[in-house]
Amino acid sequence: MTRESIARLVRSRSPGGWAATIGIYTLALTWLYPFAWMVAASLKPTAQIYTTGLFEGDFSFDNFRFLFATADKLDRPFLQAMGISAIVTLSVTASVIVTSAFIAYALARLRFPGAKLFGDFLLLQMVIPTTMFILPLFVLIKQLGLLNSLGALIFPSMMSGWGIYMMSQSFRAMPEDLLDAARLDRASLWQTVMKVVVPLNKSIIAIVALFTFTGTWDNFLWPLIAISDTDRMPLAVLLATFSKQYGGYAGPVMAGAVLQTLPLVLLFLLFRRHFLQGMALTLK
Amino acid sequence: MRRGADASRHRALSREAVIGLSLALAYLVFAAIFWAYPFFWLARLSVTQWRFFDEPVFTGGRNLLLTVQDPQFQQAMWNVLRFLAFYLPIAFGGALLVAFGLQHVGRGKTFVALCFLLSNVSSGVAVSLVFTKIFSSTGPLNAWLFGWIGVRVPWTTHPTLAMLAIALVVAWKFVGYYGLILYSGLLTIPREIYDAATLDHARPLTRLFRVTLPMINPQLMMVLVFAILVSFGLFTEPFLITGGGPADSTATPQMMIYETAFRRLQPSHAATMSILVSLASYLLVLAARRLFERKVVIA
Numbered sequence: 028m029t030r031e032s033i034a035r036l037v038r039s040r041s042p043g044g045w046a047a048t049i050g051i052y053t054l055a056l057t058w059l060y061p062f063a064w065m066v067a068a069s070l071k072p073t074a075q076i077y078t079t080g081l082f083e084g085d086f087s088f089d090n091f092r093f094l095f096a097t098a099d100k101l102d103r104p105f106l107q108a109m110g111i112s113a114i115v116t117l118s119v120t121a122s123v124i125v126t127s128a129f130i131a132y133a134l135a136r137l138r139f140p141g142a143k144l145f146g147d148f149l150l151l152q153m154v155i156p157t158t159m160f161i162l163p164l165f166v167l168i169k170q171l172g173l174l175n176s177l178g179a180l181i182f183p184s185m186m187s188g189w190g191i192y193m194m195s196q197s198f199r200a201m202p203e204d205l206l207d208a209a210r211l212d213r214a215s216l217w218q219t220v221m222k223v224v225v226p227l228n229k230s231i232i233a234i235v236a237l238f239t240f241t242g243t244w245d246n247f248l249w250p251l252i253a254i255s256d257t258d259r260m261p262l263a264v265l266l267a268t269f270s271k272q273y274g275g276y277a278g279p280v281m282a283g284a285v286l287q288t289l290p291l292v293l294l295f296l297l298f299r300r301h302f303l304q305g306m307a308l309t310l311k
Numbered sequence: 312m313r314r315g316a317d318a319s320r321h322r323a324l325s326r327e328a329v330i331g332l333s334l335a336l337a338y339l340v341f342a343a344i345f346w347a348y349p350f351f352w353l354a355r356l357s358v359t360q361w362r363f364f365d366e367p368v369f370t371g372g373r374n375l376l377l378t379v380q381d382p383q384f385q386q387a388m389w390n391v392l393r394f395l396a397f398y399l400p401i402a403f404g405g406a407l408l409v410a411f412g413l414q415h416v417g418r419g420k421t422f423v424a425l426c427f428l429l430s431n432v433s434s435g436v437a438v439s440l441v442f443t444k445i446f447s448s449t450g451p452l453n454a455w456l457f458g459w460i461g462v463r464v465p466w467t468t469h470p471t472l473a474m475l476a477i478a479l480v481v482a483w484k485f486v487g488y489y490g491l492i493l494y495s496g497l498l499t500i501p502r503e504i505y506d507a508a509t510l511d512h513a514r515p516l517t518r519l520f521r522v523t524l525p526m527i528n529p530q531l532m533m534v535l536v537f538a539i540l541v542s543f544g545l546f547t548e549p550f551l552i553t554g555g556g557p558a559d560s561t562a563t564p565q566m567m568i569y570e571t572a573f574r575r576l577q578p579s580h581a582a583t584m585s586i587l588v589s590l591a592s593y594l595l596v597l598a599a600r601r602l603f604e605r606k607v608v609i610a
Binding site (some may be wrong): 062065068076126132133137148168183188216287 | 327341342344351416419422427440449450491540551560568580581
């Protein structure tokens with residue numbers, strides 16, 4: 028920036044305007060303070076967490092090493108819990124994307140009797156709060172003999188009415204001639220969806236994938252109920268039980284919190300455009 | 312010739328219908344298992360006595376009577392209102408600040424939005440654990456307050472302050488999102504209305520209450536509805552930060568349902584609670600819309 032353009036920028040705002048700008052940036056950075064504190068605490072010895080300033084102390088990865096090596100002996104297998112979280116989250120996300128894409132294509136583009144009713148049913152489902160279902164879902168999973176298994180975490184979330192609805196809204200806006208071309212080429216359902224529909228709607232698919240991923244990774248109440256063995260727990264639940272029992276180990280607890288947060292923050296920063304777009308979509 | 316074409320079109324349509332129907336059916340089977348069947352169980356549990364292993368015994372309205380009279384459940388419902396009393400002013404104040412801020416900063420808009428939204432997408436469990444430490448008696452917040460004004464605040468051991476602490480954490484998480492909603496409303500206000508208000512010598516405060524806020528009523532309503540739904544669904548934060556204490560002062564309906572079903576092993580009781588809680592949240596949303604919803608008309 029040249030000196031002139033800076034001068035022009037300074038002149039374009041009143042002193043009050045500048046104060047407001049500085050105020051809003053300060054507030055925005057303050058909003059990040061808990062993250063900064065978490066990362067700093069995860070890198071310090073527990074004894075120094077409360078006694079040193081944010082950027083002071085002996086930084087090391089000892090807390091993470093403790094989490095992966097020592098916590099295992101306390102019956103808290105963190106590495107395995109991360110693996111379980113990853114398996115559950117990835118399979119749920121993959122399943123939701125594939126099923127939503129095909130069913131949304133049917134809802135948006137195929138004429139079949141009852142299609143309108145089906146759409147209304149999806150809307151009804153979205154209005155009824157899911158927390159209401161947690162207890163009876165437990166009864167069902169118990170009857171199926173799936174308690175304490177990964178199936179309990181994966182199966183109930185394999186399809187998503189919300190995902191179908193969001194995708195179908197976007198699929199409706201596609202130009203008809205491309206689908207006509209696919210029809211003329213006698214493309215199969217699989218080819219039509221994978222070769223025509225999906226490439227044209229990457230944005231909405233990314234949005235559904237991201238929100239499903241974050242929701243599943245951070246799901247707490249359901250796995251807390253469905254899983255009671257520590258060696259089947261996803262990271263969120265294992266971390267909470269670890270903190271409850273070994274709250275004194277503040278350093279390792281914060282290291283666990285960093286591990287739990289990291290994938291979500293990375294995804295958010297990498298796909299920030301899609302996140303903002305997705306949030307804007309829910310505003311309509 | 313014509314009949315042949317008609318028939319083939321009809322056949323093509325029916326193939327399309329078969330594919331469409333079977334895809335819809337796949338979802339309906341899934342919903343029947345994981346949505347309708349639990350729904351049926353919820354209804355069944357609410358009118359029976361059951362303890363996870365025996366056969367449910369029909370008891371009619373007894374669960375409802377017991378639940379309504381349960382002092383802990385009453386406390387939990389009352390706590391929702393106590394939470395809202397703290398949460399609504401903080402959330403609306405913060406969200407308006409964020410919305411006006413976004414409107415003001417211009418070029419750095421995306422950066423500011425990302426700062427405020429990071430808390431919204433990050434992990435509820437991790438965040439709760441971090442705030443447990445931040446609010447603790449020797450934590451950084453108290454250290455800062457002590458250095459500044461010489462007091463230590465018992466954030467998690469005083470009934471009212473504990474609720475304030477929970478409201479602050481939840482507001483920290485949602486203010487960015489609410490701010491974005493209000494900001495999308497601000498964008499729709501025509502410039503001419505402000506020009507007209509300025510010509511009428513309206514003061515900034517008058518402009519805010521007579522022009523800006525009424526114009527973004529739909530967005531304010533949306534935030535209010537979201538806030539009500541959040542308050543009834545609260546679990547992770549109070550469960551991990553205060554554990555519902557001190558003396559049930561931060562126990563939420565979801566925590567009561569969890570405790571009743573899986574600690575006290577009274578699922579019938581808990582099922583009745585979850586129906587009542589959903590009903591209450593629905594009624595509160597309805598009441599809020601009746602009271603505050605206005606049609607925005609630009610004449």
